[in-house]
Amino acid sequence: MQYKRHFSHKRTSFVRQPAQGRKFTKAPQRVQFDPSRFVNKAAKPQEVAVFTPTHRFADFPIDEALKRAIAAKGYTLPTPIQDQAITPILGGRDIVGIAQTGTGKTAAFLIPLIHKVRHDPDAQVLIVVPTRELAAQISEELVAFTAGMKIFSVCCVGGISIGAQMYALRRRNQFVIGTPGRLKDLIERGKIKLAEFQTIVLDEADRMLDMGFIRDMRFVMAGMPSPRHTLFFSATLSPEVEGLIKDFLHNPVRVQIANRRTAEHISQDVVQIPRGADKLAVLHDLLIQPGFDKVLVFGRTKHGVERLSKNLVARGFKAESIHGNKTQNRRQKALSLFKQDHVQILVATDVAARGLDINGVSHVINYDLPATHDDYIHRIGRTGRAGKPGKALTFVG
Numbered sequence: 338m339q340y341k342r343h344f345s346h347k348r349t350s351f352v353r354q355p356a357q358g359r360k361f362t363k364a365p366q367r368v369q370f371d372p373s374r375f376v377n378k379a380a381k382p383q384e385v386a387v388f389t390p391t392h393r394f395a396d397f398p399i400d401e402a403l404k405r406a407i408a409a410k411g412y413t414l415p416t417p418i419q420d421q422a423i424t425p426i427l428g429g430r431d432i433v434g435i436a437q438t439g440t441g442k443t444a445a446f447l448i449p450l451i452h453k454v455r456h457d458p459d460a461q462v463l464i465v466v467p468t469r470e471l472a473a474q475i476s477e478e479l480v481a482f483t484a485g486m487k488i489f490s491v492c493c494v495g496g497i498s499i500g501a502q503m504y505a506l507r508r509r510n511q512f513v514i515g516t517p518g519r520l521k522d523l524i525e526r527g528k529i530k531l532a533e534f535q536t537i538v539l540d541e542a543d544r545m546l547d548m549g550f551i552r553d554m555r556f557v558m559a560g561m562p563s564p565r566h567t568l569f570f571s572a573t574l575s576p577e578v579e580g581l582i583k584d585f586l587h588n589p590v591r592v593q594i595a596n597r598r599t600a601e602h603i604s605q606d607v608v609q610i611p612r613g614a615d616k617l618a619v620l621h622d623l624l625i626q627p628g629f630d631k632v633l634v635f636g637r638t639k640h641g642v643e644r645l646s647k648n649l650v651a652r653g654f655k656a657e658s659i660h661g662n663k664t665q666n667r668r669q670k671a672l673s674l675f676k677q678d679h680v681q682i683l684v685a686t687d688v689a690a691r692g693l694d695i696n697g698v699s700h701v702i703n704y705d706l707p708a709t710h711d712d713y714i715h716r717i718g719r720t721g722r723a724g725k726p727g728k729a730l731t732f733v734g
Contacts, residue, residue: 377605390420397423399452406482407448416441421592423449426568431589433582434570438541438691438715439722440594443478446538446568451482453536454511462536463529464514465557467544468688469494469665470672472514475540479512488512493529495519496665503528517545517553524560531560539585542571543578544691558585572691573711603721603729610734617648620704623730624654624682630699631675633719634684637705645704646684656682659689690715696722703731 393414394407415423418436425432426449436442446464454460466472476492483490491505493515499522506513506528513520513529523529537558539545545554567586571578574593582589608623610616624632636642639660646658657671657680675683676695683689684704690712698720707713713731721727 377603388417390415390417392420392424394448397448398427399448400455402486403448403451403455403482406484406486410481412444416445417594418442418592419445419448422446422590425590425592426450427452429566431567431586432569433586433589433591434568434594435572435574435592436570436594437572437718439694439718442540442570443475444482446540446570447475447479447482450512450536450538450568451479451486451488454488455486460511460536461509461534462512462538463520463531463534463557463561464512464538464540465517465520465545465554466514466540467516467548467550467691468541469496469516469668470659470688470693471541471691472516473665473669474693476514479514490514493519493523494665496663496668499523517550517557521553521556524557531557532562534561534565536566536568537561538568538570539581540570541691542569542581543573543575546575546577546581554581555584572715602725603717603727605717605729605731607731607733610732612734614734616704616732617645619732620649620702621652623702624649628699630681631678631697632682632700632702633675633689633695633698634682634702634704635690635707635716636684636686637708639686641705642684642686646682649682649684654682655680656684659683659685661686661688687712687716689719693719694722695719698722699728701727701729703729706731706733 394412395404418434418440422432422434422442422445426446434442434445450462454462464475466475472492472494476490479490489508489510490512491502491510491514493502493513495516495518499519502519502523503526506523513534520529524531539554545551564587567589569582569586569589608619610619620634623629634645636645639662642658642660643662646656649656657674659668659671663671671683672693674680678697687707701717701720703713703716707716717727717729720729
């Protein structure tokens with residue numbers, strides 16, 4: 338392919354740009370990227386040590402109806418985070434879970450919390466997440482676990498009618514799931530009364546920090562009763578995250594699942610864009626190659642992502658886009674079309690870099706450079722899921 342080659346190992350400086358939805362209080366800083374970090378030949382599949390859990394789902398002291406729901410989903414053995422987190426959560430302990438998307442952490446907190454509300458008629462749980470898509474995904478998983486249990490929930494996110502959410506909140510919901518901005522709005526309108534919630538889950542806390550939601554997070558936590566039950570999940574453990582743990586949690590149990598910073602089974606390479614070359618034409622030539630069956634393309638800005646998606650459609654590709662300027666219904670429709678293989682390409686800002694579980698992504702293409710290497714790791718983690726091979730390409734030039 339004429340546009341593709343390995344880069345030399347020289348260091349190249351790029352200007353940091355805010356990703357989708359992020360709010361920076363400081364001026365953008367220059368970040369050094371080494372293009373060689375975008376190059377990795379996938380290792381041959383190797384025998385992976387089989388994790389032997391301490392528990393089976395049938396062993397946990399949880400509601401029998403919940404056990405049947407877990408079995409109906411085909412779950413028998415817990416993942417590492419589930420194995421280590423469910424028991425302390427059932428015991429009412431605060432918990433810090435350090436684990437990336439795809440490790441089963443949603444079920445790790447939903448299962449014990451569903452048990453909790455089944456056996457405590459006054460229990461109410463607030464789940465705070467950084468993106469609309471992640472909120473919708475957790476809401477769907479909750480509904481699947483609680484079918485027939487008369488457990489009520491509401492998903493409160495931007496991009497859709499706040500009126501419908503306000504109406505749903507008139508009923509007592511055992512679970513309220515939402516993004517910080519919309520939750521704050523509903524709290525200020527008196528539709529969510531924080532004093533009624535004894536349990537809070539902060540999921541993808543590091544991502545909420547990145548997106549500038551720290552004030553909203555502190556606003557929510559300040560309105561919660563004390564003592565409370567706090568569950569805190571993050572993919573990374575930075576000094577800023579440690580500061581939140583110190584401020585928000587009391588004597589927490591720590592569960593840390595080992596992460597491979599760059600998955601060995603993801604083949605990574607760079608695509609050099611020659612001076613004066615048409616970047617869109619380079620992308621076109623890649624997308625018509627065999628094997629580019631389900632491609633997630635990352636751009637930096639909302640407008641750029643939308644423009645790229647429309648340009649791809651004009652060239653005859655089946656493409657959709659996800660970014661902050663689209664309504665939630667349109668974002669969910671685009672995501673569903675991509676998940677169900679009705680479109681070949683999903684063009685997205687970093688709103689799709691974390692939290693989303695999409696099967697079968699053949700390629701991740703960084704059309705625009707990520708802001709940080711952590712963002713790069715999260716982006717390419719959308720391919721090569723469940724130990725399957727994946728490919729990631731980064732445009733540089």
